[in-house]
Amino acid sequence: MINVLFFGPVAERAGVRQISLNFREGLRWQDVRDTLRVRHPEAFEIVSIVAVNGQRVGEQDASLLADGAEVVFMSAFSGG
Amino acid sequence: MIDAVRLQTEDFSLDAEVATLRAGSKRIGGISTFLGCARDFSGEREVHEIAFDAYHGMALAELTRIRDEAIARFSLIDARIVHRLGTVRAGENIVLIVVGAEHRAPAFDACRWLIDELKARAPIWKKEVSPQGESWVTPHP
Numbered sequence: 001m002i003n004v005l006f007f008g009p010v011a012e013r014a015g016v017r018q019i020s021l022n023f024r025e026g027l028r029w030q031d032v033r034d035t036l037r038v039r040h041p042e043a044f045e046i047v048s049i050v051a052v053n054g055q056r057v058g059e060q061d062a063s064l065l066a067d068g069a070e071v072v073f074m075s076a077f078s079g080g
Numbered sequence: 081m082i083d084a085v086r087l088q089t090e091d092f093s094l095d096a097e098v099a100t101l102r103a104g105s106k107r108i109g110g111i112s113t114f115l116g117c118a119r120d121f122s123g124e125r126e127v128h129e130i131a132f133d134a135y136h137g138m139a140l141a142e143l144t145r146i147r148d149e150a151i152a153r154f155s156l157i158d159a160r161i162v163h164r165l166g167t168v169r170a171g172e173n174i175v176l177i178v179v180g181a182e183h184r185a186p187a188f189d190a191c192r193w194l195i196d197e198l199k200a201r202a203p204i205w206k207k208e209v210s211p212q213g214e215s216w217v218t219p220h221p
Contacts, residue, residue: 008133008205009216049203054138072135072203078217079132079139079163079204080116080175080195 002032002065005072006043014043023067029057032071049074084159085143087134089166097160097178105157108180112187114195120170122217125210130174132165135203139163146197154190156181161194163204 004019011017021032029052037044050057051072052065065071082100086092094115102108118130147159159179168174177194181187199219206217 005135007135007203008207011133012216051135051138051203054141072138074135074203075205075216076219077199077201077203078206078219079134079202080199 001068002027003068003070004032004036005070007072007074008078009046009075010043010073013046014040016040023065023069025064027065028062029065029071030059032065033073036073044073046075047073048076085140085147085161087136087140087143087163087165089164091164091173092162092176094173094176094178097162097176101158101160101178101180105180107182108157109182110184110187111178111180112184112191113179114175114177114191115173116175116195118168118170118172118174122208122210125208125212127170127208127210129167129169129209131167131207131209131214132163132174133205133207134163134165136165139202139204142202143198146194146201149197150179150190150194154179154181154186154193156186156190159190159194161198163198163202165204 002021006014006017053070143161150159157180161177163175179187179190207214
């Protein structure tokens with residue numbers, strides 16, 4: 001499984017904090033985004049930061065996800 | 081020993097954090113602190129409370145990394161970072177940064193650098209709750 005997490009304003013727009021997706025070989029974080037963006041377009045409008053297993057990733061990052069990976073789609077931070 | 085970097089729902093004590101830092105070394109010649117508080121207004125609106133959400137694991141790891149970087153970059157003797165999560169009422173504490181250095185300049189500089197880095201790098205979000213409704217805060221300088 002791929003464990004997808006949303007927090008703060010993204011979670012509020014998505015109406016959910018956690019989604020499990022079936023794992024398949026060759027999956028990248030961009031594939032997860034493309035799948036979920038269709039389901040939660042309003043949430044993905046404000047997504048500007050992505051982390052895989054707690055590490056920030058960029059659009060150019062083509063690493064393959066492992067089974068059990070945690071993918072988090074986040075909006076700009078506003079702590080402090 | 082209480083951890084030097086913490087995310088917690090309960091309030092914290094500035095005095096206790098400073099005392100813990102001081103107890104670690106007598107080489108400290110200057111301590112600088114930044115205490116972030118919850119304002120009771122935002123623009124024209126009253127704010128009763130602020131609700132914080134965080135990607136806890138990444139936030140704690142990032143704050144730990146920021147602390148380590150500050151200690152190396154400013155030759156600090158020690159630094160502590162505490163950030164509250166959950167609901168914080170207007171007037172209450174949000175975040176505390178305490179740094180100890182041999183001299184005042186690196187203590188001041190590190191304190192400013194740490195809060196700026198925290199805001200830019202820690203996955204934490206806040207929502208202001210007012211009589212007019214709730215709204216997530218968008219980052220500003």
